[in-house]
Amino acid sequence: MGRIDIAEGDITTQKVDAIVNAANSSLLGGGGVDGAIHRAAGPELLAACRELRASTLPEGLPPGDAVATPGFKLKAKWVVHTVGPNRRAGQTDPAVLRRCFANSLAVARGLRARSIAFPAIGAGVYGWDVTEVAAIAMDVALGHIAERDTLDRIRFVTFGAEATRAFEEALGQRR
Numbered sequence: 166m167g168r169i170d171i172a173e174g175d176i177t178t179q180k181v182d183a184i185v186n187a188a189n190s191s192l193l194g195g196g197g198v199d200g201a202i203h204r205a206a207g208p209e210l211l212a213a214c215r216e217l218r219a220s221t222l223p224e225g226l227p228p229g230d231a232v233a234t235p236g237f238k239l240k241a242k243w244v245v246h247t248v249g250p251n252r253r254a255g256q257t258d259p260a261v262l263r264r265c266f267a268n269s270l271a272v273a274r275g276l277r278a279r280s281i282a283f284p285a286i287g288a289g290v291y292g293w294d295v296t297e298v299a300a301i302a303m304d305v306a307l308g309h310i311a312e313r314d315t316l317d318r319i320r321f322v323t324f325g326a327e328a329t330r331a332f333e334e335a336l337g338q339r340r
């Protein structure tokens with residue numbers, strides 16, 4: 166449990182092996198954390214995403230799935246892109262949000278990453294309550310650590326006091 170932490174701030178400056186991007190299915194950039202990650206990583210990130218679209222993901226990345234690219238100018242070696250369910254568009258199944266966290270961890274494991282940082286996937290434009298996101302995220306992270314001993318650090322990077330409180334409460338409830 167000591168391997169999970171919460172850091173309020175900007176995910177793009179995290180010194181971890183992999184950061185997770187709350188992308189959209191197009192993988193071609195967006196607002197929120199996606200825009201921030203693309204700005205910080207530089208234009209090569211968009212080029213790598215375009216390459217994925219041209220090769221393995223012609224129809225884009227479905228909600229709940231995850232795929233990795235290099236981190237380019239980021240301190241993180243990898244960006245794991247995942248697509249949250251868009252609640253505002255009627256995608257209200259929390260199992261899909263769970264799969265975002267679980268599949269991102271599985272991808273990180275495949276890359277042999279030892280540390281990963283997540284944003285509050287779905288809690289921005291896609292309209293999920295940050296309390297629900299935090300509960301799901303923590304459940305998946307604790308399950309991963311209990312079952313598969315592959316990561317030294319799973320960090321949740323919260324953008325603002327409300328998200329920090331939600332993640333701290335979710336972690337506290339599991340202690």
Ligand code: ADP
Pocket residue numbers: 174175176177187188196197198199201249284285286287288289290291292293322323324325328
């Ligand atoms: P989604 O479309 O999955 O809802 P958003 O990017 O709109 O994704 O928001 C997801 C979460 O990321 C929100 O809680 C938002 O406050 C947060 N966020 C936005 N920018 C950053 C950043 N630079 N670092 C960490 N979290 C961020």
